[in-house]
Amino acid sequence: MDASVDDDATLMLAYAQGEASAFDTLYARHRGTLYRFLLRSARDQALADELFQETWSRVVAARSRYTPQAKFSTWLLQIAHNLLVDSYRRKRPMADGDEAEQALGNLPAPGHEQPEHVLSDFERRRRLQRAIEALPDEQRTAVLLRLENDLSVEEIAEITGVGRETAKSRLRYAMNRLREQLAE
Structure with a gap:
């Protein structure tokens, strides 16, 4: 440390x-x-x-x-x-649940993205940033705490005031969503 x-x-x-x-x-x-x-x-x-x-x-x-x-x-x-x-x-x-729908509506439309092999590091980071922004609030918070602050699941649970398993689930769902978004 x-x-x-x-x-x-x-x-x-x-x-x-x-x-x-x-x-x-x-x-x-x-x-x-x-x-x-x-x-x-x-x-x-x-x-x-x-x-x-x-x-x-x-x-x-x-x-x-x-x-x-x-x-x-x-x-x-x-x-x-x-x-x-x-x-x-x-x-x-x-x-309500409309927040996730609104956030997903802000993603770039299919066909407006450049081919994977042409993406620069900047473009990849920007896509990741947009995908993170599109996550529901709880998932976005968990991902930001993990990726930007390198916090453990226990620390994320403590900061967000939820149980360890809830924090772990939010992180898992968020990471799965990010993988899906970035694979498109």
């Missing part, structure tokens, strides 16, 4: 004791990961910006209560995920 990850908890505890530079280090270390997670999960820059600020505000507010029970990055992403879920609930109190 990276030494910087090991001392995140130490930095947070130092920040709780009033060492502002410890927060600056944590912020510099985790801002990119947090923002990418929020932007790709929310798919709305204004919402991602708002949740990014709110997540860090919550970290600041919780500094005196912080106890290193999980990796700092796991704790940080859990705060962000909970804020994201809360924002969905405020906007759509009764979520």
Whole structure:
């Protein structure tokens, strides 16, 4: 494990004791990961910006209560995920199955894609990005946490507040969908 990850908890505890530079280090270390997670999960820059600020505000507010029970990055992403879920609930109190249909409707029409052998690395990454964006919210979150943050199923379950088997299923369904999308 990276030494910087090991001392995140130490930095947070130092920040709780009033060492502002410890927060600056944590912020510099985790801002990119947090923002990418929020932007790709929310798919709305204004919402991602708002949740990014709110997540860090919550970290600041919780500094005196912080106890290193999980990796700092796991704790940080859990705060962000909970804020994201809360924002969905405020906007759509009764979520329905139409979201997946809408997302799938945003995929490029068959016949408008270039042949596989001509695709550049950029085009392959863009196709993967579009396929991830088309996943239902829970599956997209699980995939982003796994692929971009290299988190375990247990950590994904902890962040998203579900059981290990549920997190594992979401990840499995998402990966199967991605394989199908990218095989087309």
